Amino acid sequence: MTQTSLLGMSLAELEGLCADEGMPRYTAKQMCDWLYAKHVDSIDAMTNLSLKARNRLKEIAVIGRHYPVNCQVSCDGTKKYLFQKSDDPSQYIESVFIPDGDRGTLCVSCQAGCKMGCRFCVTGQQGFHGNLSVTDILNQIFSIPEAPQLTNIVFMGMGEPMDNLDNVLRSTEVLTSPWGLGWSPHRITVSTVGIIPGLKRFLDESQCHVAVSLHNPFAKEREDIMPMQKAYPIADVVALLRQYDWSGQRRISFEYIMFRGLNDDTRHAAELVRLLKGLYCRVNLIRFHSSPDTPFKTSLPKDMERFRDYLNAHGVICTIRASRGEDIMAACGLLAGKNQ
Numbered sequence: 001m002t003q004t005s006l007l008g009m010s011l012a013e014l015e016g017l018c019a020d021e022g023m024p025r026y027t028a029k030q031m032c033d034w035l036y037a038k039h040v041d042s043i044d045a046m047t048n049l050s051l052k053a054r055n056r057l058k059e060i061a062v063i064g065r066h067y068p069v070n071c072q073v074s075c076d077g078t079k080k081y082l083f084q085k086s087d088d089p090s091q092y093i094e095s096v097f098i099p100d101g102d103r104g105t106l107c108v109s110c111q112a113g114c115k116m117g118c119r120f121c122v123t124g125q126q127g128f129h130g131n132l133s134v135t136d137i138l139n140q141i142f143s144i145p146e147a148p149q150l151t152n153i154v155f156m157g158m159g160e161p162m163d164n165l166d167n168v169l170r171s172t173e174v175l176t177s178p179w180g181l182g183w184s185p186h187r188i189t190v191s192t193v194g195i196i197p198g199l200k201r202f203l204d205e206s207q208c209h210v211a212v213s214l215h216n217p218f219a220k221e222r223e224d225i226m227p228m229q230k231a232y233p234i235a236d237v238v239a240l241l242r243q244y245d246w247s248g249q250r251r252i253s254f255e256y257i258m259f260r261g262l263n264d265d266t267r268h269a270a271e272l273v274r275l276l277k278g279l280y281c282r283v284n285l286i287r288f289h290s291s292p293d294t295p296f297k298t299s300l301p302k303d304m305e306r307f308r309d310y311l312n313a314h315g316v317i318c319t320i321r322a323s324r325g326e327d328i329m330a331a332c333g334l335l336a337g338k339n340q
């Protein structure tokens with residue numbers, strides 16, 4: 001019999017489980033408290049549940065917590081954790097903890113590998129090896145030693161969140177619900193290459209921030225590095241985003257990895273301004289991190305600064321994002337999910 005994983009279940013789902021098992025309804029609230037406020041990793045630790053209830057739960061369920069099998073530490077304090085996929089331990093996924101003063105950000109994965117095939121991305125070059133369950137997504141957040149220090153979560157690790165949207169939305173529901181962690185949705189950012197049907201649903205059903213991977217404003221040039229451009233042109237993605245109000249607390253940002261000689265001249269900056277003009281947003285320029293076997297090179301710092309200044313001078317807020325964890329292959333586009 002397959003055992004249910006409790007981590008990731010909503011209060012309503014736990015109430016349903018209690019009803020099925022003849023347990024009092026309030027047991028579900030107690031279980032939420034143990035799972036999400038007290039972070040227990042065993043059913044035995046739920047000590048205010050009756051012994052009978054705990055024994056029955058152990059027959060039909062597990063918490064679903066498992067600890068990282070490896071951790072690499074960067075010279076800048078960034079840590080890269082390696083986890084096994086719980087339903088297929090031959091597959092590995094990675095999460096990156098980025099400390100920054102009072103902030104502790106965790107970059108989580110939502111898939112093993114990825115279907116999107118972005119040509120500059122190590123994950124994308126590995127192909128797709130399965131969606132992560134809500135339990136495996138949340139486990140990355142709950143099972144690292146820095147869990148109590150986390151202030152922000154970004155879904156920018158391995159995989160495309162809109163391609164595993166049910167489980168991403170279920171995990172953000174746990175993070176933001178009063179019966180879960182009770183976080184503001186504005187502490188969470190979900191990235192996408194712009195899968196329009198998923199993005200539309202996400203915009204309608206969630207209040208979390210959104211980050212769109214843009215990387216080139218010209219359709220043909222973007223398609224050369226991001227095959228999904230063909231199905232979901234960036235112009236259509238931006239048109240969809242313009243239908244929503246971004247003047248409040250919810251933010252939209254565009255990630256722009258800078259490749260030397262490919263997307264970093266004034267022609268690109270001018271087209272980016274034209275594409276984004278009037279949209280409340282921010283553009284984050286990211287230095288490309290070379291990996292073996294890639295033909296791409298990173299832009300020169302002076303070209304990144306010129307690009308940033310052009311955008312800011314033309315009304316598009318733009319910053320150069322600090323690069324973290326490069327020495328342990330933890331930076332953007334380098335997650336390989338390999339047990340070394």
Ligand code: SF4
Nearest residue numbers: 114116118121124159
């Ligand atoms: Fe997938 Fe993101 Fe890599 Fe593109 S950049 S292949 S969407 S993981």
